[in-house]
Amino acid sequence: MAVPPKERWFDDYQPGEVFEFGDYLVSQEEIIDYARRYDPQPFHVDPVAARGSIYGDVIASGWMTAGVAMRMMCDHFIPPASGLGSPGIDHLRWILPVRPGDRLRLRATVLAVQRSRSKPDRGVVTVRQEMLNQDGAVVMSLEGKSMHRVRPAS
Amino acid sequence: MAVPPKERWFDDYQPGEVFEFGDYLVSQEEIIDYARRYDPQPFHVDPVAARGSIYGDVIASGWMTAGVAMRMMCDHFIPPASGLGSPGIDHLRWILPVRPGDRLRLRATVLAVQRSRSKPDRGVVTVRQEMLNQDGAVVMSLEGKSMHRVRPAS
Helix, strand or coil: CCCCHHHCCHHHCCCCCEEEEEEEECCHHHHHHHHHHHCCCHHHHCHHHHHCCCCCCCCCCHHHHHHHHHHHHHHHCCCCCCECCCCEEEEEEECCCCCCCCEEEEEEEEEEEEECCCCCCEEEEEEEEEEECCCCCEEEEEEEEEEEECCCCC | CCCCHHHCCHHHCCCCCEEEEEEEECCHHHHHHHHHHHCCCHHHHCHHHHHCCCCCCCCCCHHHHHHHHHHHHHHHCCCCCCECCCCEEEEEEECCCCCCCCEEEEEEEEEEEEECCCCCCEEEEEEEEEEECCCCCEEEEEEEEEEEECCCCC
16 A cells, blocks of 8 residues: 555655545635735736636635645645655646636646655656636646655664 | 847747846745645755755745746746747756755746747747845756737737
8 A cells, every 4th residue: 555645755655646635615705815915916816807808706815725735745645754845846737717716626747756866865856736616617727846855774 | 229028929939038037036945835735845944854865955946936036037037918829848956955045036038939820829938047045046946938918910
């Protein structure tokens, strides 16, 4: 049986593994709160202006959706004992609008594992994240790299 | 004289243009507030645990730094009349930790402009964003695409 995600070390990840988790209800309040601070474009913060926009109603900032994905990764996937942060993200795509009342979940697919040559106590795991809404449609996708410690010698 | 960023239409962007703007003081309170909601890893939310981590103190979630960059783009760069949102981001890199007390500013370089074939009333502008700290070091970089309306016929 595979090691549960939250208890893993670098050694435990296998390319091709797929996980699905999370159940996150997006509210208009959160969309507007986030956008007032970090992304105050009219179609994120102003319901009246949003109804006159190409989106027809307020939609979540893509950066908020990325934050929600990160929260799901923290709650269900990233091991607190071995996770060392991330050097970066590739191919972040905002595919469909996220609207008030949407229920989101995340699919995580392990794409690659690479042990560090310069720091052999750790390695980089590449994971494709796909955020799904209540209709099963992919609203956002990205490829994230994260550093993990290897299992300590026992 | 070039059109000021906040008053632009798609037609006004020229590859090679460079802008620098923003002055954002990062507080420990904001780092912890953001991370409690979206990225509760120990080195973002817990000063004691962070001091025992590879980072030595709490550091900002990279997604918070991306949000701060978005805020600077909204305040200084994205035109409310022509900005239509973003299809995605490439090459997002978290290069150096962002710590409490850091002062951030953003450098935006126009990399490319491409008129839409299917929707000729708009086009995509590709901008490299580099977040700089008070020492002039690049702490984060990314390449963002954004959609803009072309100038209306007068």
